[in-house]
Amino acid sequence: MQWDAIFVGAGITTLACSALLLKENPALRLLVIDKHIVPGGYSTVFRRPKAGATFDCSLHKLSGMGEGGNLNNIFEKLGLYEELEMKYPSDYFCCFKDKSGCPLPNDATQTQEVLKQAFPAQADAIDTYFEQVAIYGRNGYYQFQMLDGTIEPDIEQLRYAHKHLKNITVEEGLNALFDDPYLIEILAAPGIYVGGYPEDLGYLYYLHVVYATLNKGNAYVVGASQKLSDVLAKRITDSGGKVVLSNPVTEILTDEHNQAYGVRCKKGEFYSNSIFINTSPHYALENLFNTNVDFSTVLKKLEALKPARATTTVYLVTDLPPEQLGLNHTESMMFSEAPGEAGKLRKAAEQSGFDEALCEQAFWQNSPMEVTNYHLLDSDGGKVICLNVLDSIDHWPQRRTPEYREKKARAGEVLVERLLQQIPSLRGHIEYQEVASPRTYVRFTNNTDGSGYGAMVGTDISGHVFHHKFPIKGIEFVSAWVAGPSYEAAFGYAQVKAKKWGQYV
Ligand SMILES: Cc1cc2nc3c(=O)[nH]c(=O)nc-3n(C[C@H](O)[C@H](O)[C@H](O)COP(=O)(O)OP(=O)(O)OC[C@H]3O[C@@H](n4cnc5c(N)ncnc54)[C@H](O)[C@@H]3O)c2cc1C
Numbered sequence: 001m002q003w004d005a006i007f008v009g010a011g012i013t014t015l016a017c018s019a020l021l022l023k024e025n026p027a028l029r030l031l032v033i034d035k036h037i038v039p040g041g042y043s044t045v046f047r048r049p050k051a052g053a054t055f056d057c058s059l060h061k062l063s064g065m066g067e068g069g070n071l072n073n074i075f076e077k078l079g080l081y082e083e084l085e086m087k088y089p090s091d092y093f094c095c096f097k098d099k100s101g102c103p104l105p106n107d108a109t110q111t112q113e114v115l116k117q118a119f120p121a122q123a124d125a126i127d128t129y130f131e132q133v134a135i136y137g138r139n140g141y142y143q144f145q146m147l148d149g150t151i152e153p154d155i156e157q158l159r160y161a162h163k164h165l166k167n168i169t170v171e172e173g174l175n176a177l178f179d180d181p182y183l184i185e186i187l188a189a190p191g192i193y194v195g196g197y198p199e200d201l202g203y204l205y206y207l208h209v210v211y212a213t214l215n216k217g218n219a220y221v222v223g224a225s226q227k228l229s230d231v232l233a234k235r236i237t238d239s240g241g242k243v244v245l246s247n248p249v250t251e252i253l254t255d256e257h258n259q260a261y262g263v264r265c266k267k268g269e270f271y272s273n274s275i276f277i278n279t280s281p282h283y284a285l286e287n288l289f290n291t292n293v294d295f296s297t298v299l300k301k302l303e304a305l306k307p308a309r310a311t312t313t314v315y316l317v318t319d320l321p322p323e324q325l326g327l328n329h330t331e332s333m334m335f336s337e338a339p340g341e342a343g344k345l346r347k348a349a350e351q352s353g354f355d356e357a358l359c360e361q362a363f364w365q366n367s368p369m370e371v372t373n374y375h376l377l378d379s380d381g382g383k384v385i386c387l388n389v390l391d392s393i394d395h396w397p398q399r400r401t402p403e404y405r406e407k408k409a410r411a412g413e414v415l416v417e418r419l420l421q422q423i424p425s426l427r428g429h430i431e432y433q434e435v436a437s438p439r440t441y442v443r444f445t446n447n448t449d450g451s452g453y454g455a456m457v458g459t460d461i462s463g464h465v466f467h468h469k470f471p472i473k474g475i476e477f478v479s480a481w482v483a484g485p486s487y488e489a490a491f492g493y494a495q496v497k498a499k500k501w502g503q504y505v
Helices: 012-024 072-075 106-120 120-141 144-145 155-164 170-177 179-196 203-215 223-237 281-287 297-305 340-349 357-368 401-420 438-445 487-499
Strands: 005-010 030-033 045-050 053-056 091-097 102-105 218-221 242-244 249-254 262-266 267-273 275-277 310-319 331-334 367-372 382-390 430-436 475-479
Touching: 005 012, 005 262, 012 030, 030 223, 030 430, 045 223, 053 223, 053 310, 053 382, 072 106, 102 106, 106 120, 106 179, 106 203, 120 144, 120 155, 120 170, 120 179, 170 179, 170 203, 170 401, 179 203, 179 267, 179 331, 218 223, 223 242, 242 267, 249 438, 262 275, 297 382, 310 340, 310 401, 310 438, 340 357, 340 475, 357 382, 357 401, 367 401, 382 401, 401 430
Parallel strands: 005 030, 005 275, 030 242, 091 331, 275 475
Antiparallel strands: 045 053, 091 102, 249 262, 262 267, 310 382, 310 430, 331 367, 367 382
């Protein structure tokens, strides 16, 4: 059977792209194939019925969900609000240090005022920072509209950003404005949403992340990320397409003219001249092509495409609603007592060749820890709290070894203790605990090094064009590795791809 397009992987970029393609071309017959038992990739849940819990594998914040937000516009276009109920939290996040919390509201102007009150000596620099977000962050956020002419760019602003902001890291950008290490840590924390620490991320790119998440509103889907994935997957099957699960793709089939013509998987062969790859490109190049084609140029470019950080996650269930136990905010960021030290420790850990003890100290003990109270977002999922730290796979032993099991237990202890240090009233109320490591993330998604956010967007973005002039015809890449991290980036990229459909066939 011949399909109009086959998607390898049912992650959110695939599902968004399929929905948008079908919106433009309802007659298309699309086939989506995934190795997992449910569609969505990271946009899925897993259940622990005995603990009364449904754990969201990724989502805690959909950015761009306010008026004029890009994701909001696409949700409207797709009629998703008719099928999804949204929750709009009042917090951006609450900052915790030394057992004291400072909530930042989900509103840029209010957050600016809160920070000026908390750090009066930095007030002028705070104003400059929020101006940068409003100008350069906004320009980055609306880049597609500027390219297609629907928003008129201010050339002077673009020139300034290109000259002064594009080539510096978040660390450099924030250090140029501020000298309070705690304030710098707080402002750098949204980098966690895209898998980067201040030393990793490009400043201009980061300003757009802050603009997307803080200035353009954010929301959560009631029913968790799985609800969104299921609604999108149903659109494919309702229009005559298919979503085939538990079916790993083992090969992308190519002919003697270097044209892709289908895929081979566990459940047989499927045919199409248009193959969309949702997996990590490194994984695809290493595992899915069996041809003599010269990939050396692509592989060289891919060397420059660095994975974003991986995540270590602790999933918790409490006996009482977490908000009754002192975790009053949907999201919190927990900082170490010596915030300025975290970056130095991370660099020392990496320079040591990922010495285990140094890595644990740097990534688990000292770097910011993101905490989501899922019960406040969607109580049907149970009394669930999730703890996330960005991590590196390099200090994690192989799965199924005693060292790995010990390390997982240690990660759980360290991160939970950090939570309890900041919110002592939670002590004695945790009934269930489970840990996901960077190796867990690789196992479930095949993302390189367990990256949760595709490619790192640093100051060098030369690797991001790895797919240009790809030597096999009929291949497109659709994932966080090309779209950029986040659900909003996935839908934005999918929209661009869907508009270009005619060019693929
Ligand atoms: C802990 C965490 C929290 C996050 N929180 C947020 C958030 O709050 N807001 C936000 O916007 N973003 C968040 N993100 C980022 C966001 O989840 C990702 O950017 C996005 O989900 C990536 O989607 P993707 O389309 O690239 O595919 P992926 O989710 O990476 O899916 C790839 C799919 O390919 C499949 N696959 C791989 N190999 C094969 C094969 N051989 N055959 C068949 N199928 C295969 C996998 O099973 C998987 O389903 C978070 C990420 C993580 C890890």
